[in-house]
Amino acid sequence: DGGITQSPKYLFRKEGQNVTLSCEQNLNHDAMYWYRQDPGQGLRLIYYSQIVNDFQKGDIAEGYSVSREKKESFPLTVTSAQKNPTAFYLCASTTRRLLLGNQPQHFGDGTRLSIL
Amino acid sequence: DQQVKQNSPSLSVQEGRISILNCDYTNSMFDYFLWYKKYPAEGPTFLISISSIKDKNEDGRFTVFLNKSAKHLSLHIVPSQPGDSAVYFCAASVAGGTSYGKLTFGQGTILTVHP
Numbered sequence: 372d373g374g375i376t377q378s379p380k381y382l383f384r385k386e387g388q389n390v391t392l393s394c395e396q397n398l399n400h401d402a403m404y405w406y407r408q409d410p411g412q413g414l415r416l417i418y419y420s421q422i423v424n425d426f427q428k429g430d431i432a433e434g435y436s437v438s439r440e441k442k443e444s445f446p447l448t449v450t451s452a453q454k455n456p457t458a459f460y461l462c463a464s465t466t467r468r469l470l471l472g473n474q475p476q477h478f479g480d481g482t483r484l485s486i487l
Numbered sequence: 488d489q490q491v492k493q494n495s496p497s498l499s500v501q502e503g504r505i506s507i508l509n510c511d512y513t514n515s516m517f518d519y520f521l522w523y524k525k526y527p528a529e530g531p532t533f534l535i536s537i538s539s540i541k542d543k544n545e546d547g548r549f550t551v552f553l554n555k556s557a558k559h560l561s562l563h564i565v566p567s568q569p570g571d572s573a574v575y576f577c578a579a580s581v582a583g584g585t586s587y588g589k590l591t592f593g594q595g596t597i598l599t600v601h602p
Binding site for chain 1 (some may be wrong): 528
């Protein structure tokens with residue numbers, strides 16, 4: 372079955388520690404995205420990548436880093452510079468074949484990050 | 488600057504009745520709009536979308552209406568079912584270029600459908 376896999380589902384971070392959230396997709400999608408959701412709020416875009424080896428900052432990129440070495444994978448690192456990392460993190464992907472027109476993003480089931 | 492707003496945090500509806508969820512936007516460059524449904528601790532699930540060249544799109548019990556002059560869209564669910572109880576997010580994007588697929592989300596509306 373094709374889909375987006377995020378791991379782990381729950382993650383705990385100590386103060387001053389970097390942690391990496393995994394996102395893998397087997398949908399052959401070109402573009403991948405990372406969002407953050409806080410209680411009572413919508414999703415906010417952290418980083419996105421439309422093609423391998425290229426990515427752009429979203430609206431709240433400070434304290435985060437990403438890489439896109441493979442089409443299937445888009446890991447997100449939450450660095451110690453992110454002062455309020457506790458949140459629900461969601462990864463999404465979509466195809467970028469222009470002949471198909473606009474296509475919706477499909478989401479993984481998220482990773483909940485908490486600070487110890 | 489909230490470019491996509493869902494002004495009703497919650498909505499309660501009786502089973503079998505119509506649910507109407509509303510969304511307003513400010514960026515006139517948005518040309519693709521989507522509705523997602525989300526359960527707690529899960530990722531959003533895509534429901535329905537509409538392009539700015541249309542004013543209505545229907546898929547089963549779900550219909551999305553777009554009023555470009557008012558910068559307003561709505562999602563109608565008829566008939567509402569208890570399984571529809573979830574948080575609903577509207578989202579918008581600008582097609583093409585480096586912003587392709589970049590979605591801006593509203594804050595969400597919690598829909599509760601009572602049996």
